[in-house]
Amino acid sequence: MTIHKEEKIWAGIVAAMVVVFLAALAYAAWVIGLQVPGGDVQMVNPQRALEELKPGVREVAPGKYEVTLIGKMWSWFPNKIVLKDPVEVKFRLTSVDVIHGFQIVGTNVNVMVFPGYVAEITWRVPPNAKGTYLMICNEYCGAGHQNMYGYVIIERSS
Structure with missing residues (x-):
C-alpha cells in the first residue's frame, strides 16, 4: 500500500487543524477563563x-x-x-x-x-x-x- 504525497499533505493539514483547535480551547479555558455553564442547579417541584x-x-x-x-x-x-x-x-x-x-x-x-x-x-x-x-x-x-x-x-x- 502506497501513501501518496497528497494524502500526506492533507493528513498534515488535518493534524495541524486539530492542534490549533486544541490550543484555542486551552487558551479560552486557562487564559481567558471561559467555562461552560454548570455548577449547582436548583430544582423545584x-x-x-x-x-x-x-x-x-x-x-x-x-x-x-x-x-x-x-x-x-x-x-x-x-x-x-x-x-x-x-x-x-x-x-x-x-x-x-x-x-x-x-x-x-x-x-x-x-x-x-x-x-x-x-x-x-x-x-x-x-x-x-x-x-x-x-x-x-x-x-x-x-x-x-x-x-x-x-x-x-x-x-x-x-
Whole structure:
C-alpha cells in the first residue's frame, strides 16, 4: 500500500487543524477563563413552584434586584416588573408546565425556562436604560403563546 504525497499533505493539514483547535480551547479555558455553564442547579417541584419560589421583585441592595418569575401557559407571574434606578438584576425563572423562553426585547436577556429547573441570569442594566421594555416568551408554548408577555419598567430618579 502506497501513501501518496497528497494524502500526506492533507493528513498534515488535518493534524495541524486539530492542534490549533486544541490550543484555542486551552487558551479560552486557562487564559481567558471561559467555562461552560454548570455548577449547582436548583430544582423545584413544578406543581409547587408558585408557593416555594414566591414570584416577585426584591431589592437586595441599592440598585440591585432579585426578580423571581414563573412561566405558566400563557403568562408570566408577575407580568409587570418595576425597577427604580437598577444597576444589576438577577432573574430566577422556572416553568410549571412546558418549556418557555424568556426574553426582554432590546436587551441581551434571553434564557430558556424548563419545568422543574430554576434558571438564573444576571443582567447588568445599562445606565441609560429607562422606560418600558417588552418581556416575552420566545419559545412556542401552545395555542395562547402570543399572549405570554409582560413589561419591565425602568424608572430613573435623575
